[in-house]
Amino acid sequence: MGELSTLFAPEQVAVVGASDDDGSVGKAVTENLLAEFEGEVFAVNPNRDSVLGLDCFASLADVPVVDVAVVVVPPSIATDVVRSAGEAGIKNVVVITAGFSEAGTEGATRERELVELAETYDLNLVGPNCLGVMGTTVGLNATFSPTSARPGSISFMSQSGAFVTAVLDWASDRHAGFQNVVSLGNKAVLDESDFINYWGADPETDVILGYLEDISDGRAFIEATREVTQDTPVVVVKSGRTEAGASAAASHTGAMAGSERAYEAGLDQAGAIRVDRAEQLFDYAAALSGQPLPDSDTIAIVTNAGGPGVMSTDAVGGSNLELANFTDETLTALSESLPEGANIYNPVDIIGDARADRFESTLDTVLADDNVGMALVLACPTAPLSFQALADAVVTKQRESGTPVVTALMGGSSTNAAADTLSEAGIPTYFDPARAVDSLDALAEYRHIREREYVEPTTFPVDREQARAYLERAAERGTRQIGVEGMELLDAYGIPTPDGAVVNSPDEAIETARRLGERVVMKIVSPDISHKSDIGGVEVGVAQSDVRDTYEDLLVRAENYQPDATVVGVQVQEMVDTDTGTETIVGMTRDPQFGPLVMFGLGGIFVEVMEDTSFRVAPVSERDTRSMLDEITSAPLLHGARGREPADVEAIAEVIQRVSQLVTDFPAITELDINPVVATPDGVAALDLRLTLDTEKL
Known part of the structure; x- marks a missing residue:
């Protein structure tokens, strides 16, 4: 090009x-x-x-x-x-x-x-x-x-x-x-x-x-x-905010992702401001092209009408902005300059008999307040008010202060000339106060985008060749679905897993259990059975004396549930103390436009019911993963809610980054779930795995 x-x-x-x-x-x-x-x-x-x-x-x-x-x-x-x-x-x-x-x-x-x-x-x-x-x-x-x-x-x-x-x-x-x-x-x-x-x-x-x-x-x-x-x-x-294609996904992540999740994550990571309506597109453009960026997210409202002032306050409540708290000096100045009956607090109501000069002096006082990041001038037509004089005053005060200002002139043809004056000065004018507030919100959002510091993703030392060899062996067998038998793939990328092995006989199960401790976890291993817990395919806390019987029971349950399922064996795994931990999920689905879309959320057997998740397009940085941890509703569980000891969030963040590196390195991995990843105060452990492989991409 x-x-x-x-x-x-x-x-x-x-x-x-x-x-x-x-x-x-x-x-x-x-x-x-x-x-x-x-x-x-x-x-x-x-x-x-x-x-x-x-x-x-x-x-x-x-x-x-x-x-x-x-x-x-x-x-x-x-x-x-x-x-x-x-x-x-x-x-x-x-x-x-x-x-x-x-x-x-x-x-x-x-x-x-x-x-x-x-x-x-x-x-x-x-x-x-x-x-x-x-x-x-x-x-x-x-x-x-x-x-x-x-x-x-x-x-x-x-x-x-x-x-x-x-x-x-x-x-x-x-x-x-x-x-x-x-x-x-x-x-x-x-x-x-x-x-x-x-x-x-x-x-x-x-x-x-x-x-x-x-x-x-x-x-x-x-x-x-x-x-x-x-x-x-x-x-x-x-x-197109649909989630087409999610129903066909094999993993939890794929089922919950859909194209909309990828676009949400991608547009956010790109720093694009996303809007829902064409009107917003040009409302925001008017503010972004004509006004400076605010120093803070605080807004002052100056109005000659109480009702519309309340409307604009409601709009602020629905935005990412907040009403500015005026300093004592500002309140004193407003009290001395405004007539009895005016409201000196934000929003400032200078009452209906206000002429342009009252707007001008009030705006001058408000814009001088260091607590004010931006301002909305809201005016309804009254006999004393000249919209043209008001426009001239707003232009003057905005230029003098360098603070972003937008206006809401709630009238018809009487506002046209004033709107032209304001437009020529780069000051947007709206009829609806909510549109004016939204436009200021866009200015604040863009300021935050400008302030973002992009951090390159960490590249961890991993055994990529071990991972490649495992995936190639799976491809040679024609395997597309990999379960817990693929835990060595996680080991190759430094993702902590419990000790254990996949066994194919009761005697092997007993031998492995003796090595791991008094009690173990046993799971059926089958690429055809997605939700093992639903069929009784997972037994936790199995005593040494019960290992043989549990092994046989797991095989029978798999046979009864799905006679044609391929059973690889039974995994015998060391016990992980989940009482002090939180079950989370780390996953990935490959989006057609954005590539690997990494997910983090509350895990366990109810993951698709709760859908408490956050997404990012890989590769992700440490900063990205911290944001992912904080975005989920259940984040307080990780940080020590209700007297719980905080989980090792650094370890969780590292697991997300290592998964990001794995799926970036191997495009053949089309879907992946590690669920649960148990997060405790002392670290994390990945207890289960489900992976979908496109063998043609290896």
Whole structure:
């Protein structure tokens, strides 16, 4: 992939399939380019002499110089056009044409050919099946959208072309402007990570927005976004919050993960701000592009209306912000300046007869308070109040203080001129106070993202060759499901396990039990029986005298439960004192987009009932694992709730990191559960294992 600057700011654009037929995409794209584009437009159509006053070229080979080729020909010849673009030395190709991977097997074959051509000729290829691209610095509208983007500092990408047209129409009424707009389409070559990387380095882009239905390469997205968000916020609507595919999973982790868990973890680790609605997307963009970041998460509210003040207070309660506690000096100043009946505490109600000057003096006092990180000015229309004078005052005080301020002007057309004044100064205006609070919350969230310190994952000394040898032996046997018989895999990666062995006769069981102590744990070992406890397949505290009978009983129970189950043997394991410990689970499922998704949570037999879990995309760092431990609802159990001695959380964190390293090293491991991992004050012990292996990936 080459530099994308000429994609969004070209000097010459050729429309292959240009047309003057009413209703055609070729006509719409050509008209849009002729309307505003500052460079040259070339029409390519071998069946026409001219289109919309432009002389037609028979092919791209005949056009002198082209920065961007826009392809709107039928899918059957689109690949030939892309090949001709590559042969002509054109580096940017926008394939608007549909009929590729979204259209079945034949279309998927065409799309693979596009990818091969892009690799051969080093093409920046957008699409196929897309609306096109826009670059406002040169008036570029290489789309068939009926609305062009207004100039601004937002760069916007969307996987839905229809969403782009809706957003542009909506934004034109609200004076929202864009630097670049791209419809991603099928993302055959260029995807969201490519544009994030480019816009992150673009000084004219203040905020990156995206509507995404999926992410092509989760790891690339995390790495790109994590770096870019140090300077440029990324706000994303990710549609499709389903957990499709979880029902087919073999492990506890897989059953509880689903694609949504992976996206939640991936977007968070990337530092992207995720929103649920299109309105939030642009609300947040307005604040992030126009206001400085707050020094704290505290908010002051200044209002001339009690009811809306309560509404905004409720919104703060539902956010990650908190109402600022004013200093005594601030309270004294407000008491002296405000009339009787005003409320000097936060939210500050300066009552309904307030003019703009009262707003101004109150805001001046509040913004001078070191306990105030940001402010909301909330005003309803009254006879004494001039919204325009209020807007002028807010602009002045925000600039003087350097503190982020947003406004909620709860009126109709009477607020329009004031809203324009505020917008020109980068101060967002909303009708709903809750939207204003949410936007300030986004500023605070981005500040926290900027303050994150990325820590490289620890690489532990492990016996990778021992682990590989074990997995290869399993693959040679055709084994896909591995249970407790695979504990040596955990041993190879330094994950503490109890002493024990898998045995195949009562005599072996007795011999192993004598070595391990007076009482032992015995478990049926079968890759076909997932929940051993449900069938009586686990016996705890077996005395030496009962080992033989227990061995026979376990085999009978397995036979009765599932006669065709493969039974590897019986595991005899040393007892672990669980009375002083907490049963946890460490697991992994491999997500199609993000790769290994590591889980930690409350474990034991009720793990899927409780679903008290946290997830991260591997590889995870020590900092990631500490966050995972704190996120679960039952975290107090680990830290010594109700007089319990705290568990060894350092040891738990290390187990999670070692599992992360294991599943990163071996992509053939598609699912894994270590349940339970018993966490005690003196360390941890992994008591059971279930692993799914893709033998073709070894």
